[in-house]
Amino acid sequence: xxxxxxxxxxxxxxxxxxxxxxxxxxxxxxxxxxxxxxxxxxxxxxxxxxxxxxxxxxxxxxxxxxxxxxxxxxxxxxxxxxxxxxxxxxxxxxxxxxxxxxxxxxxxxxxxxxxxxxxxxxxxxxxxxxxxxxxxxxxxxxxxxxxxxxxxxxxxxxxxxxxxxxxxxxxxxxxxxxxxxxxxxxxxxxxxxxxxxxxxxxxxxxxxxxxxxxxxxxxxxxxxxxxxxxxxxxxxxxxxxxxxxxxxxxxxxxxxxxxxxxxxxxxxxxxxxxxxxxxxxxxxxxxxxxxxxxxxxxxxxxxxxxxxxxxxxxxxxxxxxxxxxxxxxxxxxxxxxxxxxxxxxxxxxxxxxxxxxxxxxxxxxxxxxxxxxxxxxxxxxxxxxxxxxxxxxxxxxxxxxxxxxxxxxxxxxxxxxxxxxxxxxxxxxxxxxxxxxxxxxxxxxxxxxxxxxxxxxxxxxxxxxxxxxxxxxxxxxxxx
Numbered sequence: 001x002x003x004x005x006x007x008x009x010x011x012x013x014x015x016x017x018x019x020x021x022x023x024x025x026x027x028x029x030x031x032x033x034x035x036x037x038x039x040x041x042x043x044x045x046x047x048x049x050x051x052x053x054x055x056x057x058x059x060x061x062x063x064x065x066x067x068x069x070x071x072x073x074x075x076x077x078x079x080x081x082x083x084x085x086x087x088x089x090x091x092x093x094x095x096x097x098x099x100x101x102x103x104x105x106x107x108x109x110x111x112x113x114x115x116x117x118x119x120x121x122x123x124x125x126x127x128x129x130x131x132x133x134x135x136x137x138x139x140x141x142x143x144x145x146x147x148x149x150x151x152x153x154x155x156x157x158x159x160x161x162x163x164x165x166x167x168x169x170x171x172x173x174x175x176x177x178x179x180x181x182x183x184x185x186x187x188x189x190x191x192x193x194x195x196x197x198x199x200x201x202x203x204x205x206x207x208x209x210x211x212x213x214x215x216x217x218x219x220x221x222x223x224x225x226x227x228x229x230x231x232x233x234x235x236x237x238x239x240x241x242x243x244x245x246x247x248x249x250x251x252x253x254x255x256x257x258x259x260x261x262x263x264x265x266x267x268x269x270x271x272x273x274x275x276x277x278x279x280x281x282x283x284x285x286x287x288x289x290x291x292x293x294x295x296x297x298x299x300x301x302x303x304x305x306x307x308x309x310x311x312x313x314x315x316x317x318x319x320x321x322x323x324x325x326x327x328x329x330x331x332x333x334x335x336x337x338x339x340x341x342x343x344x345x346x347x348x349x350x351x352x353x354x355x356x357x358x359x360x361x362x363x364x365x366x367x368x369x370x371x372x373x374x375x376x377x378x379x380x381x382x383x384x385x386x387x388x389x390x391x392x393x394x395x396x397x398x399x400x401x402x403x404x405x406x407x408x409x410x411x412x413x414x415x416x417x418x419x420x421x422x423x424x425x426x427x428x429x430x431x432x433x434x435x436x437x438x439x440x441x442x443x444x445x446x447x448x449x450x451x452x453x454x455x456x457x458x459x460x461x462x463x464x465x466x467x468x469x470x471x472x473x474x475x476x477x478x479x480x
Contacts, residue, residue, distance in 0.1 A: 001148075002311050002338045002349075009343075013395045017433065023083075024395060026204075028173050028450045029438060035043050036276070038343075042219040042437055043447065046187055048410075050112075051217050051326055052299040053263055053264060053265040053297060053298065053299035054238075054265040054267045054299045054301055057238070057240070058213075058215050060123070060174060060176065060215065060217075060359035061102040062103075062327050062337050063096075063100060063102050063121075063122075063123050064096075064099065064100040064101070064102075064176075065093070065099065065100070065102035065103070065437070066098045066102060066103040066104075066105055066409045067089060067092070067093065067103075067104060067105065067106060068105045068106075068178075069082070069086065069089055069104060069105065069106050069107070069111065070107065071089070071144070071279075072082075072085040072086075072088045072089040072092075073085050074086070074089075074111060076107070076108070076110055076111050077109070077110065077145075078109075078110030078112055078131075078133060078283070079112060080112060081112055081113065081114065081135065081140065081148055081174070082111050082112060082113045082115045083114040083115075083116060083135075083140060084277075085113075086104075086113055086116040087116050087117075087328070089104050090104065090116065090117065090118060090119055090122065092120055092359065093119065094119040094120075094122075096121070096216065096320075096372075097119065097120050097122075099332070100121070101121030101122060101172065101197070102121070102122060102123075103119075103122070103123040103124075103125055104122065104123070104124050104125065105125050105127065106124070106125065106126045106127060106130045106177075106180065107127050107129075107130060107131065108127055108128065108130050109129070109130060109131070110130030110131045110133055111130065111132050111230065111437075112131060112133045112135060113132060113133070113134070113135065113140075113163075113164070114134075114135045114137075114141055115140070115141045115142055115161075115162040115163060115164050115165075115166060115203065116140075116164075116165065116166070116169040117166045117167065117168065118165065118166065118170060118173050118175075118208075118332030119167075119170065119171045119173075120170045120171045120173060121171070121173075122170075122172075122173055122174070123173075123174040123175075123176065124165070124174070124175045124176070124177075125176055125177050125178075125180075126176075126178070126180020126181070126182070126184050126219060127177060127178050127180055128177075128178040128179050128180060129180070130177065130180040130181070131180070131182075131183055132164070132165075132180075132181070132182045132183070133182040133183050133185055134164045134182075134183065134184040134185050134186075134203075134205070134225070136185050136187075136188045137184075137197070138161065138455070141161040141162055141164075142161070142162040142205050143159045143160070143161060143200050144159055144160060144161075144452055145159055145160075146158070146159060146160055146201075147209075147232060148287065148415060149232075149233075149282070149283030149284065149287050149288045149291035149293065149320075149321060150259055150283060150284045150287055150288070150318070151261075151284065151285075151287035151379050151380070152379050152380070153200055153201030153319070153396075154201050155193065155198060155201040155202060155228075156198050156199065156200055156201050158200065158352070159200050159201075160200050160201035160202075161201065161202060161203035161225075162203060162207075163198050163203045163204040163205060163206060163207035163230070163332050163408070164182070164184060164203060164204070164205050164206070165182070165205065165206045165207075166207055166208070167207075167208040167209065167211050167214070168208075168209045168210060168211070169209070169210045169211060169316030170208065170211040170212075170214075171211065171212055171213055172212075172213045173208065173211060173213070173214055173215075174215045174216075174217075175206060175216045175217075175219065175372045176214070176215065176217045176218050176219065176466070177218055177219050178218065179218060179219065179220060179221055180220070180382075180385065181219065181220040181221075181222060182205055182206070182219060182220070182221050182222070183221075183222040183223055184205045184221075184222065184223045184224045184225050185223055185228075186223040186224055186225040186227075186246065186250060186253065187223065189202050189203075189225035189226070190225070190249075190250050190251050190253075192439025193251050193252070194251055201226075201305075202225040202226040202440065203225050203226065204224060204226050204227040204228065204229075204230045205221055205224045205225075205227070205228045205229065206221075206228070206229050206230065207227070207230040207231075207232065208230070208231050208232070208234055208237075209232050209233055209234070210233040210234065211231075211233075211234050212232060212234060212235045212236050213236050214234055214236070214237045214238070215237075215238045215239075215240075216229055216238075216239045216240075216242060217238070217239070217240040217241050217242065218240075218241050218242070219242050219243075220242070220243045220244075220245075221243070221244040221245070221255075222244075222245060222246070223241060223245075223246055223247075223250070224244075224246055224253055224254075225253075226252065226254065226303070226441070227245045227253075227254045227255075227256075227257045228242070228253075228254070228255050228256065228261060228271075228273075229242070229257070230257045231257075231258055231261050231264065232258065232259040232260055232261060233259075233260050233261065233293060234261040234262075235261065235262050235263050236263045237258065237263070237264045237265070238264075238265045239256060239264075239265075239266045239269065240265070240267050240268055240269070241264065241267075241268045242269050242270075243269070243270045243271075243272075244256065244269065244270070244271045244272070244273070244277075245270075245272045245273070246272075247274060248274055248308035248309075249308075250273070250274035250275075251272060251274060252274065252275045253273045253274040253275055254273055254275055254276045254277075254279050254310075255269075255271035255272075255276065255277045255279075255305075255361075256269070256271060256277075256279075256294050257278075257281055258262055258277045258278075258280050258281070258298055259280075259281045259282060259283075259295065259318075260281070260283060260288075260293040260294065260295055260321050260464075261295055261298075262294070262295070262296050262297045262298075263297050263298070264295075264297070264298045265298075265299050266278065266298075266299070266300045266301075267299075267300070267301050267302050267303070268301075268302050268303070269302075269303045269304075270304045270307035271302070271304070271305050271306070272307075273305065273306070273307055273308070273310070274308050274309060274310075275304035275307060275308070275309055275310035276307050276310040276311050276312075276313075276314040277303075277304070277306060277307045277310075277311075277312045277313065277336075278305065278312070278314070278412045279301065279310075279311075279313075279314040279315075280295050280314070280315050280316075280319075280320040280323050280326065281295065281316065281323075282294050282295045282318065282319050282320060282321030282322055282323055282350065283318060283319075283320040283321040283350075284318045284320060284321075284378075284379050285347050285349070285378055285379055285383040285387070286379075286382055286384060287320070287379065288318065288319075288320025288321045288348075288349075288350065288384050289320045289321070289349045289387060291399075292321055293321050294321045294322035294323060294324060294350075294467020295319075295321070295322070295323045295324075295326075296322070296323070296324045296325045296326075296446070297325045298325070298326045298327070299326075299327050299328075300313075300326075300327070300328040300329070300331070301327075301328070301329045301330050301331075302330045302331075303330075303332070304331075304332045304334070305331060305332070305333050305334070305336070305472060306333070306334050306335050306336055307336040307337060307338065308336070308337065308390065309337050309405075310336075310337060310338065310341075311329065311336065311337065311338035311339065311340065311370070312331075312333040312336045312338065312339050312365075313328060313333070313339070313340045313341070313345065313357075314338075314341050314342075314343065315342045315352050315355070316339070316342060316343035316344050316348070316352065316375070316376070317343035317344050317345060317348065317375045317376030318348075318376065319343075319344060319348060319352055319389065320350040320387075320389075321350055322350045322351045322352075322353075323351070323352045323353075323355070324351065324352070324353045324354045324355070325352070325354050325355075326328045326354070326357070326412065327354070327355075327356050327357075328355075328357040328358070328360075329357075329358050329359045330359045331360050331361070332360075332361045332362075332363075333361065333362040333363070333365055334362075334363050334364060334365075335350065335363070335364045336355050336362075336364075336365050336366070336461075337365075337366050337367070338365065338366065338367045338368075338370055339360070339362045339365045339367070339368045339369060339401070340357060340360070340368070340369050340370070340396070341367075341369075341370040341371070341372070342370070342371035342372070342391060342394065342418075343371075343372055343375040343376060344372070344373055344376070344389040344391065344413075345373060345374055345375055345376050345389070345413075346373075346374075346385050346386075346387070346388060346389075346413060347378055347383035347385050347387050348376070348386060348387065348389045349384070349387035349388070349389060350389050350390070351389065351390035351391070351392070352389070352391050352394070352444060353391070353392045353393050353394075354393050355393070355394050355395070356393075356395045356397075357394075357395065357396045357397075357399075358396070358397045358398045358399075359398045360398070360399045360400070361399075361400055361401070361403070361427050361434075362384075362399070362400070362401035362402070362404065362424070362428075363402050363403060364402075364403045365401060365403075365404055365405075366404075366406065367404075367405065367406040367408075367409055368399070368401050368404045368406070368407050368408060368428050369396060369399075369407070369408040369409075369410075369423075370408065370409045370410070371391060371394075371410045371411070371412070371418055371421070371443070372409070372411045373389070373411055373412050373413035373416070373418070373442070374411065374413075388413060388415055388416035388418060389413070390416060390417045391412065391416075391418040391419070392420050392422045393419075393422075394418075394420070394421050394422065394424040394426070395424070395427050396422070396423050396426065397422075397423070397424040397426070397452075398424075398425050398426075399425075399426040399427070399428070399464055400428070401427070401429060402426040402428075402429045403429065403431055404428045404429060404430045404431070405431055406436070406437060406438075406439070407428045407430055407437040407438050407452055407454070408423075408429075408437075408438045408439070408440075408454060408455075408458075409438070409439045409440075410439070410440045410441070410443040410455070410457075410458070411439070411440075411441050411442065411443075412441060412442030412443045413442060415440050416442040417442040417443060417444060418442065418444070418445075419443075419444050419457060420444070420445055420446075421444070421446075422445055422446050422447075423441055423445065423446070423447040423448070423450050423454060423458060424447070424448045424449060425448070425449045425450075426447075426449070426450045426451070427450075428452065429453050430452060430453065437452045438452070438453075438454045438455045438458075439455070440454075440455035440456075440458060441457075441458045443455075443457050443458065443459075445457070445458045446458065446459070447459050453463045
């Protein structure tokens, strides 16, 4: 058995034959070495492709070094500010990065803090009963530069408040626990946002930037000022078994936001937010186009989603770097304004393509499926109105819904219509509130076994079962 993540299965006959060839010319030795490497490589591809990005759970091996936040003078009374304690603890643990990494243990208690930064090869572990509480004093949150793919703060021009827990250019970082809690105490931030009193754009709970091998698991996230979990410019991100919530009236709060990131797995999560539950993004207008980093190779499965005023599953509208190769399966959507929504507008550029969504259950949803080409604002007047977005090869199948008001609303862009929208085996039980169950413009595609019957634009007879619609369905794991 070979070392590493992939178990390379090499039978005895190959091994014996290889040993026999040691007495032969060197050229034959190298041929057999190449064959053995080919066997290993073929097994690596097979194993990594099984189940997409969520095919293998990350192994959270115990760190060889561990300290408690108590050792750095932290007080878990909910009143004492512990920012310095967290900063000092992580600074100390940074010295163990080349020694197998370390764990920062947070015991039961209420740990008030401002923003702090993580380091590589670190596990932040919150014990059951441990609550990290975000300070409501904005002076405890640093102000940082805007993300380059956005060019400015999302809500206020200029900088933005740093998130509560941050990581920048890290490798191998884990935020986990025994169902501990991170509470952003977002009420004051929501009030400042609604009253237009913000000096800078709101912070998030956890933001990891330009990092790889990131795990967030086994935690509860409450009351984010804006986003709860925001991996941006990251690769190999695993978000598993987290519960995220904010009140329905919390303005534009979002649960999980993969942003210009790749190889992302989101699974076994419960997310209920004021706006979107899960939202995929990749930059804003000319800044996102120039930065040019897409969100791709994303796998979402076994999630329960609730979005009061937004969408349970949203794509865009900030998608100027592109979004592609996404698989969503086994999702339950409840009590939401919109179930699945694709958003874009002129000036975005970018694309949303090669997306397969299947095995979805919806209950009490106003609009089950939507795509709009007139959504979202612009960062400034420098956007290019001729930068038209592309929406192509979107497949939805095996969707059921009860108490749905509008089955579908597709409003493409005249100069860039939405194409290859493929609907299959969809049954939506609509209420009697709206006389119009489907609305369509500037869109084309195919439908099969869809009730209520969709717009004529989505029943194009020129498509058949061999079309790219159904190739994307049968090959859904291939895009990962």
